[in-house]
Amino acid sequence: MHLDEPSAVFEAMLLGWGRQQASRLLGQATIESRLALVRRFAAFAEAHPWDWTAGDVEDFTAALMSGPTRKAPSTIRGYHMSLRMFCDYLLDGRYGWIAQCENRFARIPSQVCHDYNTAAHLVEYEGKPARRPFTYEEVETLFGFLDDRVEVLARSGRKGALAALRDAQMIKTAYAFGLRRRELCYLDLADLRPNPRMPAWGTFGAVHVRYAKSSRGSTPRRRTVLAVPEFDWVIEGLRQWVDHGRPLLSPGTRQELWLTERRGRVATKSMDKRFAFLRAEAGLPKDLTLHCLRHSYVTHLIEFGYPERFVTEQVGHSYASTTAIYTSVSNDFKTKTLQAALRRVYGSATTHEGKNDH
Template sequence: MARAADLAGAAQLMLVDGVSYLDPEPAVFEAMLEGWTKQQRSRFLNWDSTIKPRLSLVRRFAEFTNQYPWQWQPAEVEAFIDHLRAKTPTFTVSSGRGYQNHLRLFCEYITDARYGWMNVCQERFGQVPVQILHEWNTVTHVSEYEGDPSRRPLTYDEIQALFDAADGRVEEIRKRGRKGALAAMRDSALLKSYYAYGMRRRESVQLDVADLRRNPKAPQYGRHGAMFVRYGKSSKGSPPKRRTIFTVP
């Protein structure tokens, strides 16, 4: 088993030995956040989409409670989620679960004995952090789909109207003799590609002409028988996944 000093984000690496902080509570809290950042970076998690939102939520929760992590109790997180639901009627179940998971991960980090934060808090403040989220105060994932039931997919007529509007924009720009027809044509083709191949935005914008492939089982499509996606949605800490989408009539 790795020693605490060997782990990225360990308390011994975040705090300077022998230093007496003038304001120790915020200093230790900031050291915890910095250590958690390093621990997540060592797992190759993305800064913008994963680490930064997690840090922001922890700070937001600390501001709501007006307490430091070694003072938190389950009642604080329950009051926080209840406050969010009351303040924001559109606060969804999936959002609540995401908030709870992020806070639980932070508590797992600071309560893991290998990182040494419990010893630091005990020595400096006479209190230790605890896990404040458990099965009785977290959302249970019982349904595969948790989206808004009022949302529905477009009908074929609505999709055709959308494509017609995109094509009409190209003709309108051409008739006015203005710049932008090529960009509008690009947008129209990209919109249709989204629909035809079911790609995400990031997958589409990273495409190249070379990503068009042949499909031996559909030779009539030539080099347009398949689309090779190189920047598929990745798992946390993993590189983008690759996949091939076949062209179908």
């Protein structure tokens, strides 16, 4: 008999649940985070799964919602989902844990997460309210700062001009093609594609995204994002980086589009830090993240008049409703749209400026 039988059984449960998730082709990071959450909950409850109660979940949730490290509603919902799935696994008769617990401890596990003590998903978007698309003025401010920074470093002769050029072009590419952080960092030279309808753009008329977001154990989805005429300024920047900037790093046979000074791929986490630093230096609000540029891309394409279906395919969304969440058109756009509708319905002679019928 094991010296600590309850702990041994608990670890066996976790091992089995981990194997079940791996069999569904879920990512290792997802599996490990869920296992860590279950261990964290067990430590909080000071009990093993066969002794957990619904009250333990409620106390755990209350702790998550208090203090300086208060968790976001979406995070708490994810925790609830993980605990619910673990309990479902234990209660599945095909795995035998009910009989094991009854024979060993004279108790059996139960489902401690139910509709009345877990967070409900009531709205489509639960991100921070301060997170929003960049305005046109903010995009111009950011890009102007990035260009000036490259020029200043190059004139001064100080180290860092090449890295500044790379960072500037990465951020511009993220916006001009509506890319996620991982999609941006994992681009290779081979992912730069021509657009047959615009031969003048050479191999920079489209980017082939191979590391898009995956779901439910699937491999990353792929898509090709076409350059649009409104953002054709990105073409020359990409050409400058590929033909003149990147070769200065002596890449040899390496295929990564964005290389560090040590000839490694720019990491996604370091890109977040770089962007936060540059955004602060440009004097822009701290809530504007790199991902906000993707929201800006969607918003601006809609304002340019591109069909919803085209925008949805460009950004790799499965549903138009997801694209709609990203869209936050400007008041100026709304005003022009309304004016066009008024002219269409009432005729060009109709004006409402300065009128008061009451």
